[in-house]
Amino acid sequence: MSAIKLYHFPLSAPSRGALLAAKLINVPLETVIVDLFKKEQLSESFLRINPQHCVPTLDDDGFILWESRAIACYLAERYGDDKYYPKDIRKRALVNQRLYFDSSFLYPRIRAICHPILFSGITEIKESLKIDLNSTLGFLDQFLANSKWVAGDELSIADTAILASMTSILEVGWDISAFPNIQRWLNDCTSIPGYEENMEGARLFGAAVRKNIKT
Structure with a gap:
């Protein structure tokens, strides 16, 4: 399986929220910085990944997902137990x-x-x-x-x-x-x-x- 990538900008609160969730669940990620101030989110290569051109964006072995709270839920369900996202x-x-x-x-x-x-x-x-x-x-x-x-x-x-x-x-x-x-x-x-x-x-x-x- 390829490394799980998180396209991330450290100044972005939603992006940091997704990264915090990954660390809480103990999911190893490769972070790829997308500098919003330099408009790197509008690059052709990033638009191919996420046409909505927002961070965070997750790439889990070709499965692409954005919106930070959706990413947190996905990581918790796929890689965690029910400790941080209870099944009850x-x-x-x-x-x-x-x-x-x-x-x-x-x-x-x-x-x-x-x-x-x-x-x-x-x-x-x-x-x-x-x-x-x-x-x-x-x-x-x-x-x-x-x-x-x-x-x-x-x-x-x-x-x-x-x-x-x-x-x-x-x-x-x-x-x-x-x-x-x-x-x-x-x-x-x-x-x-x-x-x-x-x-x-x-x-x-x-x-x-x-x-x-x-x-």
């Missing part, structure tokens, strides 16, 4: 709900703040975007009020997805002092395999955003 239908439904929360609410609101600053010349964060994100963080804080991890008392691939999103906005300088449960969870997340590598990418992302914000 209700436990799995809760993990899925948190993954969808990240993809539909948390990450899009982070992206709405950061991408215009990175790519559209915006230098200030609109108050309405701050309110939207803090409202979403309030829900996450509630999720964590009665459980150790985001989808219950066991670590799961939902934590790796949300960790990648959260560390990105934290490195921009977001204040989470109003969310004590998130703070506690983030401290617990330091034990997740690949945490430091994730932080390296998050710091680069945060620095790229911060340098364009008007102070």
